[in-house]
Amino acid sequence: MIDFYLNETESELKKLFSEKKALYPDKLFSAMEYSVFSAGKRVRPYLMLLSAEFCGVDCKKIMPLAVSLELIHTYSLIHDDLPCMDDDDFRRGKTSCHKAFGEALALLAGDALLNLAFENMFEAVKNNPELGLAASYVAKCAGAEGMIGGQAIEFSNDEFDEALITELCMKKTGALICAAALAPAYVCSDRKKFNCLGTFASAMGLCFQLKDDLLDEKKCEPKSYLGVMGKEHTEKTVAKLGELALKALEPFDDADNLRDLCAFLLNRNK
Amino acid sequence: MIDFYLNETESELKKLFSEKKALYPDKLFSAMEYSVFSAGKRVRPYLMLLSAEFCGVDCKKIMPLAVSLELIHTYSLIHDDLPCMDDDDFRRGKTSCHKAFGEALALLAGDALLNLAFENMFEAVKNNPELGLAASYVAKCAGAEGMIGGQAIEFSNDEFDEALITELCMKKTGALICAAALAPAYVCSDRKKFNCLGTFASAMGLCFQLKDDLLDEKKCEPKSYLGVMGKEHTEKTVAKLGELALKALEPFDDADNLRDLCAFLLNRNK
Numbered sequence: 001m002i003d004f005y006l007n008e009t010e011s012e013l014k015k016l017f018s019e020k021k022a023l024y025p026d027k028l029f030s031a032m033e034y035s036v037f038s039a040g041k042r043v044r045p046y047l048m049l050l051s052a053e054f055c056g057v058d059c060k061k062i063m064p065l066a067v068s069l070e071l072i073h074t075y076s077l078i079h080d081d082l083p084c085m086d087d088d089d090f091r092r093g094k095t096s097c098h099k100a101f102g103e104a105l106a107l108l109a110g111d112a113l114l115n116l117a118f119e120n121m122f123e124a125v126k127n128n129p130e131l132g133l134a135a136s137y138v139a140k141c142a143g144a145e146g147m148i149g150g151q152a153i154e155f156s157n158d159e160f161d162e163a164l165i166t167e168l169c170m171k172k173t174g175a176l177i178c179a180a181a182l183a184p185a186y187v188c189s190d191r192k193k194f195n196c197l198g199t200f201a202s203a204m205g206l207c208f209q210l211k212d213d214l215l216d217e218k219k220c221e222p223k224s225y226l227g228v229m230g231k232e233h234t235e236k237t238v239a240k241l242g243e244l245a246l247k248a249l250e251p252f253d254d255a256d257n258l259r260d261l262c263a264f265l266l267n268r269n270k
Numbered sequence: 271m272i273d274f275y276l277n278e279t280e281s282e283l284k285k286l287f288s289e290k291k292a293l294y295p296d297k298l299f300s301a302m303e304y305s306v307f308s309a310g311k312r313v314r315p316y317l318m319l320l321s322a323e324f325c326g327v328d329c330k331k332i333m334p335l336a337v338s339l340e341l342i343h344t345y346s347l348i349h350d351d352l353p354c355m356d357d358d359d360f361r362r363g364k365t366s367c368h369k370a371f372g373e374a375l376a377l378l379a380g381d382a383l384l385n386l387a388f389e390n391m392f393e394a395v396k397n398n399p400e401l402g403l404a405a406s407y408v409a410k411c412a413g414a415e416g417m418i419g420g421q422a423i424e425f426s427n428d429e430f431d432e433a434l435i436t437e438l439c440m441k442k443t444g445a446l447i448c449a450a451a452l453a454p455a456y457v458c459s460d461r462k463k464f465n466c467l468g469t470f471a472s473a474m475g476l477c478f479q480l481k482d483d484l485l486d487e488k489k490c491e492p493k494s495y496l497g498v499m500g501k502e503h504t505e506k507t508v509a510k511l512g513e514l515a516l517k518a519l520e521p522f523d524d525a526d527n528l529r530d531l532c533a534f535l536l537n538r539n540k
Contacts, residue, residue: 024414028422032414079381082354084373103354104425107377108418111349114381115413118388122406125392129399136392143385144294144302148378152298155374 002257005049008059009042012067016120024112031101031109032116036074039092043208043265044069044180050257052184055193064124065131065138065183068117072142073176075113078106080151114142134186138179146175154223165228166206173212174205192251199248200258207241208265210234215270242266272527275319278329279312282337286390294382301371301379302386306344309362313478313535314339314450320527322454325463334394335401335408335453338387342412343446345383348376350421384412404456408449416445424493435498436476443482444475462521469518470528477511478535480504485540512536 017033024032045066052062081088081096082103089099098106121135140146150172157164181201185194213226214234221227226234245262249255287303294302315336322332351358351366352373359369368376391405410416420442427434451471455464483496484504491497496504515532519525 020414025419025422025426027426028414028419075381079377082377084352084354084368084377098354102425105422107349107352107354108422108425111345111381111384112414112418112422114384115409115418119406119409119413121392122395122402122409125395126402126406129402132392132396136389136396139385139389139392143389144290144298144382148382148385149295149298152295152375152378152382155372155378156295156297 002046002050005046005059006042008063009045009049009066009070012063013037013070016067016116020116027101027105028108028112031097031105032113034094034100035078035091035097035109036071036113038094040070040074042070044073044176047177047180047204047261048183050261051181051197052187054197054252054255054258055184055188055190057184057187061128061131062134062184062187064120065134066180068120068124069138069176069180069183071113071117071120072138072147075110075117076147076151078110078113082106085151085155117142130187134183137186138183141175141179146171146179147173150175157223160223160228162229165223165225168223169206169209169225170202173209174202177201177205177208196248196251200245200262203241203245203248204262204265207238207245210238210241211266211268214238215268238266272316272320275316275329276312278333279315279319279336279340282333283307283340286337286386290386297371297375298378298382301367301375302383304364304370305348305361305367305379306341306383308364310340310344312340314343314446317447317450317531318453320531321451321467322457324467324522324525324528325454325458325460327454327457331398331401332404332454332457334390335404336450338390338394339408339446339450339453341383341387341390342408342417345380345387346417346421348380348383352376355421355425387412400457404453407456408453411445411449416441416449420445427493430493430498432499435493435495438493439476439479439495440472443479444472447471447475447478466518466521470515470532473511473515473518474532474535477508477515480508480511481536481538484508485538508536 013036021029048062048066048069049059052059077091078097080086081091082098088096090096097109121138125131125135150168153164153168154172178201181197185197210225213224217226242262246259249258283306291299318332318336318339319329322329347361348367350356351361352368358366360366367379371379391408395401395405420438423434423438424442448471451467455467480495483494487496512532516529519528
């Protein structure tokens with residue numbers, strides 16, 4: 001991965017948090033900060049910045065949306081870890097937010113991160129009205145049609161077939177990957193790149209989740225693609241989706257960084 | 271209260287939900303709908319519409335923000351009722367959301383309502399860019415500087431003095447009242463009305479919470495203004511704040527509806 005984009009993301013997140021520190025109640029701020037700065041891979045903002053580069057959208061302009069996407073991802077992990085959801089005591093090798101700060105603060109830290117993501121996007125749209133459509137798309141991907149919808153499918157069904165488990169993954173994980181890849185395409189007006197990024201993102205989003213399942217094979221959850229479809233089928237699907245994603249990029253000479261990210265996500269071992 | 275504004279709010283909320291029904295997972299949608307349509311008084315959208323009238327802002331234009339404010343208020347109640355927060359089994363005489371749908375779905379319904387509020391505001395700003403500042407202000411009031419900050423103060427402190435309990439109330443309840451009253455003032459450009467509505471809203475926001483405490487005296491919570499300051503002091507403060515709110519409106523002949531709302535909120539008995 002390209003250090004420049006990762007460093008920029010990190011420093012923008014740090015800047016945002018240093019601006020807010022004095023304005024938020026101490027413990028709430030600490031719980032938010034604890035979860036945002038906890039060795040996340042920053043895959044979603046990274047993908048958004050690569051997609052922006054591909055679309056000819058200035059990195060600085062799209063950055064507030066990239067940062068917001070990471071805040072949304074982080075809030076979803078905090079809420080997912082709560083006892084009434086997955087009840088996980090650990091996240092990325094650290095104590096999960098509610099174990100460190102208590103359930104009430106963790107719930108509120110999640111709420112506050114989602115809210116901050118949107119505050120941040122409103123601010124960005126105020127300064128750059130041409131980000132409006134992109135921000136609106138990110139909001140839709142994060143909500144009940146997208147990520148939250150996927151979480152709800154997980155917690156309101158007991159039986160899964162291929163269609164339902166695929167929908168769950170496409171929404172719960174895929175929606176924010178689509179937000180990352182497509183938001184910049186909403187800013188530029190290149191219809192061809194927009195369409196290709198759409199196919200690329202849908203394939204990569206699902207692929208990313210299935211790869212995660214395979215890497216955490218020991219934990220094989222019954223409500224995962226791996227749990228429902230088995231190892232062999234999951235491995236085949238990952239390979240097929242990877243090919244599909246790369247095929248979508250084929251017409252473009254200037255998509256090498258996206259191709260590299262695709263290879264990185266497919267070949268990662270953690 | 272003026273039926274027209276209440277009916278418009280109700281029908282906009284219904285329209286929004288009927289548009290979303292087919293797009294959301296069934297149970298998630300039901301949990302969201304259950305909580306939004308449960309005999310809420312719609313004080314916040316109502317205040318926003320009265321304030322818009324006072325500011326000369328078209329009711330139809332501000333409506334998406336009014337509706338969003340009610341969605342934000344509703345999500346905060348769902349999360350507040352969860353076992354890790356206030357652990358309330360009832361809300362407005364009905365079973366609370368997590369008792370009716372389970373904790374996971376209730377948590378997600380709250381998240382989804384917050385998200386939908388922002389989606390709805392982005393949509394509105396796209397159609398009417400002059401709503402940008404107002405939407406941005408609503409977002410700030412809802413977040414860790416405002417309402418969520420107030421909830422966090424409640425759950426991260428055990429000892430309260432007058433300053434801290436006042437800050438809690440001003441943020442937890444007052445922030446959304448300020449959002450309602452001031453959002454329209456961000457759309458019009460009447461500096462005098464903006465300032466007067468600022469004073470009015472700060473006084474009314476606190477007053478509204480203290481009146482609530484007094485109406486629910488039997489339940490007197492230790493982390494309430496009433497619990498910390500006692501009945502006599504609370505009653506005096508309510509009266510003082512009511513006067514302050516009305517005084518702020520004094521220079522204006524066209525503020526009768528706001529004056530009526532103020533009287534209604536002060537004299538209500540539930």
